[in-house]
Amino acid sequence: MATSEESGAARRRFEAAGAADAADTAVVLLDDRTAVAGWTADAERLFGYSRAEAVGRAVAGLLMPEDAARLPAMTGLCARNGGWTGLLAVRHRDGHPVVVTVRVVPAMDAADGPPRWVALATDTTGTPGWGMSRGVLERLAAHSPIGMAVLDTDLRFVWSNAALEQFGGGRGHERIGRRLGDIQPGLDAEALEAVMRQVLETGETVAGYEHVGTVRSEPHRETAHAMSFTRLDDDHGDPLGVYYTVVDIGELYRARERLTLLDQAGKRIGRTLDVIRTAQELADVAVPGLADFVTVDLLETVLEGGEPGCGPVSGPDAVPLRRAGHQSVGEGVPETSVGIGQPARYLADAPPVSVLTSGRSWLAEHLDQPPEEWTVDLSHGEAAAFRDLGMHTVMIVPVRARGTTLGITTFFRHRRKNPFDQDDLGLAEEFVARAAVSLDNARRYTRERDAALVLQRHLLPHRLPEQDAMEVAACYRPADELTGLGGDWFDVIPLSGARVALVVGDVVGHGIEAAAAMGRLRAAVQTLADLDLPPEEVLAHLDDLVDRAGQEDDPETAPRADGVRAKGASCLYAVYDPVGGRCSMAAAGHGLPAVVTPDGTVEFPELPPGPELGVGGPPFESVELRLAEGSVLTLCTDGLLAAEGPPGDRDAAADRERLRRVLEQRAPDLDGSCLAVVDALVPARPPDDVVLLMARARRLPAERVVSWELPADPASVAEVRKRTARQLCEWGLDELTFTTELVVSELVTNAIRHATGPIRLRLIMSRALVCEVSDASPTAPHLRHPKTTDEGGRGLFLISQCTQRWGTRYTRNGKIIWTEQSLAGPSI
Structure with a gap:
């Protein structure tokens, strides 16, 4: 049995071997078995066994079964290594396990007897870890890869x-007594010391603090570190100082930064279909996350929406590049002297810089120098800026999409000290690749939209024709705002006798198909209008045309019921005569005409309902009303009131009331009033195409219209020639006297010879001199080309040569032969 002297000697030997403080350590002496x-x-205190119960027992009987099984291996280690250190679970006297840290060392040399x-x-309960020796801890701190x-x-x-x-910052002994700012002058020492003071004051540990900057070991490279700060206290809880660790997380930081930039690129690039x-x-x-200055230069044809070409970037045959975008870390983009949309050049006279290229780019194919010898300049002004700002590295990435090169993106650094690397080039390529697809989509959209707008401009009136009957304003707003195409249309068509026809129409659907169908209908209406037919007959002919077109469609290729159809189109046709102030109109499908009287009262004429074009139904009917001078006739398509739902779901009375309230607040000028009405009733994104046509009625002064009823006597021709000459003299149109007398003589003579009933001559001085001869015969004369041996038939041929226009207009009681002459003078 070991004496207390032996135990004390064993403890001293253990401490001499380099163990940690053994004041609270239980000592057990083991024999060779x-x-x-x-x-x-x-x-006894730790394990619960008395001296008498423990001495003489095998250690295996005191251990938990799993550790007892390890005992032979541990004994072998002790014999070979002269000791062993580790964790063991000892069975307490009451049965529960006690986990202890155990260190085993020889008690005496082999010469003194059996080993x-x-x-x-040492009990591990309530302790943060092993009771390791100071030497182990020192070696742990000294060889740790983490800076401490x-x-x-x-x-x-x-x-x-x-x-x-x-x-x-130097070796460890060189740091002693110095502060962080003294050993790392480029570091943001003030911010780090502020964190450490906070830890000293509060005692709260700061973990995972990220610091981004430069250190003395890498002054030209931005680094990132993760730091943790902990306060060190003495046995009384008073602060002794701060302990910190530092780990280089530069790669992780840059990877995270790249992912953040890629996420931003996905959210911010390509939000619109606009190339610029x-x-x-x-x-x-890309600025400032990747580069300090970025330029995006695209081919001129790309900006215009055309197909990009290919060619050299310098010389007389250079492919034009234009600046489409640039950004800088400096306010106002100080590096550039090239504005957006201005020509950009790539020359070989700029200061040499380090260049990274994305493979064999489009530039490389057209420059003589190999890529590593490139120098880049977008203008001489920018080259000077590069020198002043110290540009030290450049990346050039071609903008390519679907196998086509659209331009060049150039990335510069001057504020950041570290140059671009291959990871930066990969990130730049990802940026440009994402943007390239959006740019190509925008280019294609620009081309298609320009084509659509050209089509729409040709389908709708370029400008409203000049005429004296009405002051007209129109507003067109398509539902398809991307293409600008729709199925609604309007027209203002000058007619004979100083009259004017107003048309608004609506084809079912949107887009280019609806626009094409609308163009066919508009052309048909113009043709029918030239025949001077009354409104109900114009719609009847238009209905027949639409019906025939629908029957000719191949059922396999014709648009389905949910597509664009000419059938089901609506149209409102009105004719206004400024001489008498009468307006006749008829509607196919929806029609909500309104009249704003000169005193501001809004009236809604009762228009006989007519079926939509091509669907069949009762015949069309027209209504005639008298418009006071200054009255405003308002014609619109369904889209003006579509915000309240489709026509079938709306209340006609409610539609009238909404339109009435807006029309009563119209602007003084007609154009402003037209726009104000549309803005008030139509949302920013209209659900349907919108057309609004507003026309203020004018009256021709009585002194500019004369009318004479003539007897059916050839002798009256001479008298009417004299009256005509006198009237032209009063109007100051003496230069038209000869031609007009010829026209009057021919038309009146034809009426006397070939027509029946009363004959009337009317002269109107409007933008042109109108001459009309009416009779009761429904038979219209035909233009002939007589032979030299023919004795007659040259009258209408002469009239067609002397006048601007001539034609026949049928009335309920017969017909009217009319001519128009320019007020500037005779055409012969």
Whole structure:
């Protein structure tokens, strides 16, 4: 049995071997058979066994079964290595396990007898870890790959490990007594010391603090570190200083930054179908996250929506590049002297810079120098800016989409000290690749939209024709705002006798198909209008045309019921005569005409309902009303009131009331009033195409219209020639006298010879001199080309040569032969 002297000697030997403080350690002496030979009071307190119960027992009987099985292996290690350190689970006297840290060392040299061992056991309950020796802990700190340091309360270095040297600032002994700002002058020491003071004051640990900047070990490269700060306290809880660790997370930081930039690129690039805006979005995303200055230069044809070409970038045959976007870390883009849309050049006279290229780019194919010898300049002004700002590295990435090169994106650095690397080039390529698809889509959209707008401009009136009957304003707003195409249309068609026809129509559907169907209907209406037919007959002929077109469609290729159809189109046709102030109109389908009287009252004429074009139904009917001078006739399509739902679901009375309220607040000028009405009734994105046509009625002064009823006597021809000459003289149109007398003589003579009933001659001075001869005969004369031997038939041929226009207009009581002459003078 071991004496207390032996136990004390064993403890001293254990401490001499380099163990940690053993004041609270239970000492157990083992013989050569690993049986308990000595048991101290600390062991009795820790394990619950008395000295008498423990001494003589095999150690295996005191251990938990799983550790007892490990005992032979541990005994072998002790014999070979002269000791062993580890964790063991000892069975307490009451049965529960006690986990202890055990270190076993020889009790005496082999020369003193059989080997005996001293085991020192420390309870791990309530302790943060092993009770390791100071040497182990020192080796752990010294060889750790994590930088560690201890600073006193004045934030001066007291200790640091070798791993901290990789971040610069000198060796460990060179740091002693110095502050962070002294050893790392380029570091943001004030911010870090502020964090450490906070830890000293509060005692709260700061973990995962990220610092981005430069260190002395890499002054030309931006680095990122993760740091943790902990306060060190003495046994009384008073602060001794701050302990911190630092880990280089540069790669992780840059990877995270690249992912963030890619996420921003996905959200910000390509939000519109506009080439310039998309190019600017690319430049905005890349600055300042990737580069200090970015330029996006696209082929001139790309900006115009055309197909990009290919060719050299310098010389007389250079492919034109234009600036589409640029951005800089400096306010106002100080590096550039090239504005958006201005020509950009790539020359070989700029200061040499380091260039990274994306493979064999489009530039490389057309420059003689190899890529590593490129120098880049977008203008001489920019080259000077590069020198002043210290541009040190450039990346050139071609903008390519679907196998086609659209332009060049150039990335510059001057504020950041570290040059671009291959990871940066990969990120730039990802940016440009995303933008390239959007740019190509925008280019294609620009081309298609321009084509659509050209089509729409040709389908709708370029400008409203000049005429004296009405002051007209129109507003067209398509539902398809991308293409600008729709199925609604309007027309203002000058007619004979100083009259004018007003047309609004609506084809079912939107887009280019609806526009094409609308163009066919508009052309048909213009043709029918030239025949001077009354409104109901115009719609009847138009209905027949639509019906025949529907029957000719191949059922396999014709649009389905939910597509664009000419059948089901609506049209309102009105004719106004400024001489008498009468207006006749008829509608196929929806029609909601309104009249705003000169005093501001809004009236809605009762228009006989007519079926939509091509669907069949009762015949069309017209209504005639008298418009006071200054009255405003308002014609619109369904889209003006479509915000309240489709026509079948709306209340006609409610539609009238909504339109009435808006028309009563019209602007003084007709154009402003037309726009105000549309803005008030139509949302920003209309559900249907919208057409609004507003026409203010005018009256021809009585002194500009004369009318004479003539007897059916050839002798009256001479008298009417004299009256005509006198009237032209009163109007100041003496230069038209000869031609007009010829026209009057021919038309009146034909009426006397071939017609029946009363004959009337009417002269109207409007924008042209109108001459009308009416009779009761429904038979119209025909233009002939007589032979030289024919004795007659030359009258209408002469009239067609002397006048601007002539034609026949049928009335309920007969017909009217009319001619028009320019007031500028005779045409012969």
